Amino acid sequence: MAEPLRIAYSPCPNDTFVFHAWAHGLVPGAAAPEVTFADIDITNGLAERGELDVLKISYGQLPWVLDEYALLPCGGALGRGCGPLVLTREPGAELTGRRVAVPSERSTxxxxxxxxAAKAVPGGFGEIVVLPFHEIMPAVRDGRxxxxxxxxEARFTYQQYxxxxxxxMGEAWERDTGLPIPLGAIVARRSLGAERLRELAGxxxxxVELAWQDPSASRPYVLAHAQEMDPDVADQHIALYVNEFTADLGEAGCAAVRGLLTRAAAEGLVPEVDPEALAF
Structure with a gap:
């Protein structure tokens, strides 16, 4: 019997909602995978080291892993009105020369x-500090x-701090491009072979479809891993990040991914990517 595939994704509600059925052996004909829970900065590193078979990573990490991993057309996170936020203690604060905490320098x-910031902060920052995403709001609140x-979920809870x-950032992206916001990608090891990758995408x-058909089935799994998140916030989180692009990237989703990586490469933030490497 073949070894189960090793997959890593975050404990966030959108990921546990999406992968609940597969992780529990409820997808007909598919064995349950061996799951590792990890924040995005860790899964980005796992992908760069080629340590697992399937991973949820940032689209911003793709240029460094496409030789070994293929982008799958489903399971990830794109959307509208769901972009990252820049938060400060005071409204309208100036960022030039300031310390800014980010969840990863390889994140979308x-x-x-x-x-x-290339347009909004022409003077540049003083320092970029990488912190786990759950530590960022306390660090801003406490003046660190x-x-x-x-x-x-910080989108729903930052006022509490x-x-x-x-x-x-999502509003800025959508205003400039008209495209959905590409956030998290699902990648799988190319060595699995084209047929296995197609089966895996299926x-x-x-x-995803089973999660939508019976949302209550995944609820205990979602809340068990939601890090004491309020159930209503977990529901908001799922509603925002699990959408038509989760089921299939489609033409608009693919255009968003290409657009992000092309613009980022032009700014020297990532290596250039051959569009063919993104094809599935």
Whole structure:
């Protein structure tokens, strides 16, 4: 019997919702994988080291892993109105020369932030500090950094920390491009072979469809890993990040990914990517 595939994704509600059926052996004909839970900065590193078979990573990490991993057309996170936020203690704060906390310098959030800042912060920052995403809002609140780039459920909870939204990276991206916001990608090891990759994409797509058909089935799994998140916030999180692009990137999703990496490469933030390497 073949060894189960090894997959890593975050404990965030959108990922546990999407992968619940597959992780519990509920997808017909597909064995349950061996799951590792890890924040995005860790999964980005796992992909760069080639340590697992399937991973949820940042689209910003793709240029460094495409030789070994293929982008799958489903299971990831894209959308509208769901971009990262820049938060400060005071409304309208100035960022030139300031310390800014980010969740990763290989994250999509960071690429969107840098593309925005090229116009909005012409004087540049003083220092970029990488912190786990759940530590960023306390760091801003406590004055250890001047601003923070936040992702995930922070969009719904930052007011609880007394913080203010300085800018929405997703709004800036959508205004400039008209495209959805590419956030998290699902990649799989190319050595699995083309047929196995197609089967795997089908498995993930079925897992998404099963989650939508019966949302209550995944609820205990989602809440068990949601890091004490309020159930209503978890529901908001799923509603925002699990959408038509999760089931299939489609033409608009693919254009968004190409657009992000092309713009980021032009700014020297990532290596240039051959569009053929993104094809599935």
């Amino acid at each position: 959030a960071y690429l969107l932030f840098r593309l925005w 950094v001047d601003a923070g780039l936040v992702i995930h 007394g913080l203010h939204k300085l800018a929405d 498995t993930i797509r079925t897992s």
